[in-house]
Amino acid sequence: MAFQSQSSARKTYRLARDNVFAALFTSSVIIGVLVLAWLLIEVFMDSIGWLDWQFLSSYSSRHPDQAGILAPIAGTFWVIILTAVMTVPVGIATAVYLEEFAPNNRITRLIQLNISNLAGVPSVVYGLLGLAIFVQYLFDGQRSLLAGALTLSLLVMPIVIIASQEAIRAVPPSYRDAAYAMGATRWQVVKMVVLPQAIPSIMSGIILAMSRAIGETAPILVVSSLVFITYVPTSPFDRFTVLPLQIVTWVSQPQDDFRHIAAAAIVILLVMLLTMNAAAIYIRAKFQRRAEY
Amino acid sequence: MSLRNEEAYLARHRNRRHLEQAIVLWVLRAAALISILTTIGIVAVLVSQSIGFFQEEICVxxxxxxxxxxxxxxxxxxxxVGIFDFLTGTNWSPLFKPYREVGLSFGVLPLVAGTFLVAAVAGIVSLGLGIGAAVFLSEYAPDRVRTIIKPILEVLAGIPTVVYGYFALLTIGPALRFVIGDDNLGTFSALSAGLVMGIMIMPMVTTLSEDAMISVPRSLRDAAYALGATRFEVATKVVVPAALSGIVSSFILAVSRAVGETMIVYLAAGGRPNLTFNPLEAVQAMTAFIVNVALGDTPHGEIEYYTIFVVGLLLFLITLVMNILGRWVVQRFRQQYE
Structure with a gap:
């Protein structure tokens, strides 16, 4: 076909098709953004009039207008702190081992493959692990904060490890070489050069992993079950509830008022997540600015 | 300090440093072992309790x-319960006693079908929207639009699943009933759960597909443009075929996410096992069943208790195969450019 012979009708068709599909591709992005907006507006509108000090400072109740989220907020803070305490040292240590110490052999590759597979295991399966190992075996049928935190710790461990590995890998090799040239051992290089450089980035990865843990519902549901709790837990062996569990309880109630307190609890949950994500972004941005020169 | 003392001092110091390093190395190795132990723990728990399931004697x-x-x-x-009865039975009601026929109470197919029905709806939504968005971001959007849109889509992936459950049950469900009529759609349906789940996994398809499209070399696009191709033709005839392995992989991984997702199906898809391919009906997914039983006070060591582990094992195997497949597709079919 000669170049000039393309009919103008064909050309018009091709251009029209181009424009139609440009609109379609654009609209798939717009649909995503609009659904997000719809969800947020819906939650926010539902919560109006229900989110007050009484709501934040009361325990759960069978009457929606008296119910509050003191116990789940306290439980969420407990779980997150316990989870962080257990996950952070192990996660960073694993990342340091894999990046700085591990020989490049089959076992190391197996560990690496295993970590990325663990990241793809459905969260409810971690709940089953926690139920069988921590609740039934370790604590003899006792559902406790510690069992929940241990379960979540295993769940977010791959995320912490992968984020820490990326942070460690981003430290320029020349920094390490400089330290080795001065006779430092491998561990001294890690302790004095690599970790101080990588810590801001690791921190931001950890915060993101913890924000994932805050929103996790299924494993905690399996490990802790739904309980009506009207106290603030005082020890890691107490029974507990967390915000997502309280939301599940309220969403499942048929009465309309429960829908509103569920929305109010979701607003609190989203505010916590937003704060943590903002902190992570801030830390990362600050770090990047410093590393530029 | 005499020369000899100084040498002794240095030697002592060096020994201390090397001892410290040796100890640290063992601590680090122990930490790395935990991730292996986690996998062993998961497999051991699921397999041992599943063996318990198949060995438990029940009265029929x-x-x-x-x-x-x-x-x-x-x-x-x-x-x-025989493994064959479990895998091919078409009725799942292990919580209702007395049992009348093994295949009538312990056939897992309704749960598997429920899971894949919801995942199929989610897959269609996320594939359509996700690839459309990926093409837009990599081929059409100016850089400034891209840097604004991408984080907004990422927010969708960061919203807790329980919030999506609320949205599916209390917003999308009623909205769908308003459109297609109360008679056609109940409170719980695979459709409302699947639609919302599709929105949730869309960012995953978008991000992974876009990564694959971005890495298609500029020169291929330029060649097509030089021949007079439109943007649509460049996208569909050059970029998408070249990035196909990445796109297929992103889709498989996203559907695997959908299969393992719990809270949306627990809250919005329904709580009764139902062997159907009609998305307007209520179905129970595997994950929803696990949560449902775990919430009841099922005594430890009875067949009802074992069911959640045997369903969990099946779920674990299905998602594992899909994840491996998703990664394999990329490695096997990736186009390498100089």
Whole structure:
């Protein structure tokens, strides 16, 4: 076909098709953004009039207008702190081992493959692990904060490890070489050069992993079950509830008022997540600015 | 300090440093071992409890007996659930006693079908929207639009699933009923759960597909443009075929996410096992069943308790295969450019 012979009708068709599909591709992005907006507006509108000090400072109740989220907020803070305490040292240590110490052999590759597979295991399966190992075996049928935190710790461990590995890998090799040239051992290089450089980035990865843990519902549901709790837990062996569990309880109630307190609890949950994500972004941005020169 | 003392000092110091390093190395190795132990723990728990499931003797009513509590030797017989009955049985109601026929109570197909029905709806939504968005971001959007849109889509992936459950049950469900009529759609449906789940996994398809499209070399696009191709033709005839392995992989990984997702299906898809391919009906997914039983006070060590582990094992295997497949597709079919 000669170049000039393309009919103008064909050309018009091709251009029209181009424009139609440009609109379609654009609209798939717009649909995503609009659904997000719809969800947020819906939650926010539902919560109006229900989110007050009484709501934040009361325990759960069978009457929606008296119910509050003191116990789940306290439980969420407990779980997150316990989870962080257990996950952070192990996660960073694993990342340091894999990046700085591990020989490049089959076992190391197996560990690496295993970590990325663990990241793809459905969260409810971690709940089953926690139920069988921590609740039934370790604590003899006792559902406790510690069992929940241990379960979540295993769940977010791959995320912490992968984020820490990326942070460690981003430290320029020349920094390490400089330290080795001065006779430092491998561990001294890690302790004095690599970790101080990588810590801001690791921190931001950890915060993101913890924000994932805050929103996790299924494993905690399996490990802790739904309980009506009207106290603030005082020890890691107490029974507990967390915000997502309280939301599940309220969403499942048929009465309309429960829908509103569920929305109010979701607003609190989203505010916590937003704060943590903002902190992570801030830390990362600050770090990047410093590393530029 | 004399020369000899100084040498001794240095030697001591060096020994201390090397001892420290040796100790640290063992601590680090122990930490790395935990991730291996986690996998071993998961497999060991799921497999051992599943063996318990298949070994547990249950009382099944003899044929023709009226429905009364089952007593072995009186009106029933002790038997075990066979793996074949479990995998091919079409009725799942292990919580309702007495059992009448093994295949009528312990057939897992309704749960598997429920899971894949919701995942199929989610897959269609996320594939359409996700690839459309990926093409837009990599081929059409100016850099400034891209840097604004991408984080907004990422927010969708960061919203807790329980919030999506609320949205599916209380917003999308009623909205769908308003459009297609109360008679056609109940409170719970695979459709509302699947639509919302599709939105949730869309960012995953978008991000992974876009990564694959971005890495298609500029020169291929330029060649097509030089021949007079439109943007649509460049996208569909050059970029998408070149990035196909990445796109297929992103889709498989996203559907695997959908299969393992719990809270949306627990809250919005329904709580009764139902072997159907009609997305307007309520179905129970595997994950929803696990949560449902775990919430009841099922005594430890009975067959009802074992069911959640055997379903969990099946779920674990399905998602594992899909994840491996997703990664394999990329490695096997990736186009390498100089």
């Amino acid at each position: 009513l003899n044929e023709g007996e009226p429905i009364k509590p089952c007593e072995p030797g009186v009106n029933g017989t002790l038997t075990r």
